[in-house]
Amino acid sequence: MGIRIHDLRPAPGAKTTKPRVGRGEASKGKTAGRGTKGTRARKTVPAGFEGGQMPLQMRLPKLKGFKPHNKVVFQVVNLDRLVELFPEGGQVGPEELIEKGVLNRKERIKVLGQGDLEGVKFDLKAHAFSGSANDKITAAGGTCEVVAR
Numbered sequence: 001m002g003i004r005i006h007d008l009r010p011a012p013g014a015k016t017t018k019p020r021v022g023r024g025e026a027s028k029g030k031t032a033g034r035g036t037k038g039t040r041a042r043k044t045v046p047a048g049f050e051g052g053q054m055p056l057q058m059r060l061p062k063l064k065g066f067k068p069h070n071k072v073v074f075q076v077v078n079l080d081r082l083v084e085l086f087p088e089g090g091q092v093g094p095e096e097l098i099e100k101g102v103l104n105r106k107e108r109i110k111v112l113g114q115g116d117l118e119g120v121k122f123d124l125k126a127h128a129f130s131g132s133a134n135d136k137i138t139a140a141g142g143t144c145e146v147v148a149r
Contacts, residue, residue, distance in 0.1 A: 074128055075107040079136060080115025082122065093125035094147065108149065117142075 020027045034041040048055055077097065085100050086092055097103050111124060113132030122142040129137075129144050137144050 072108065074110035075103045076110050076112050077102060077126075078112045078114035079117055079133060082111070082124075083115065083117060083120055086122070087120065089120040089122050089142070091123045091125075094127075111137075111144075 031041065039045055048057065050056070081102075082092065085102065086096075094103070094109055097109060098105055103109055108127040110128040110130070111126045111133045112130045113134075113136050117136055117140040119140065121140055122137055123145075124137060124142065125145045125147045127147060127149065129146070134144050
């Protein structure tokens, strides 16, 4: 069959309607969707502008302080937890704690002094020790060795 003469149309946008002259303001559009009068009808206003009132971003306080990007974060283990995990005592280091699932391979460990050793002797290796933990371990006859990262 193909195309027929009544199927032909001009290209989109080629033909526009003729303005109706002498029919008042409404027939031509006038305000272009901006309403009537006022600042926004006459020019664009920034999105955050509040009509001269102090803007929100200036009313809110600025962030205080500072966060060091190279801060060392320790995974802490208390003495009572060590006694619970290793009741016989002995050599305990980061590798033994990783095997027990206490800490992640990437984390540094710090031993804190909460709890009593109850006569259990530990030879501990960790990245850091608190003062009280160090005192309790040496008093029980054990040793504290700081390992480098």
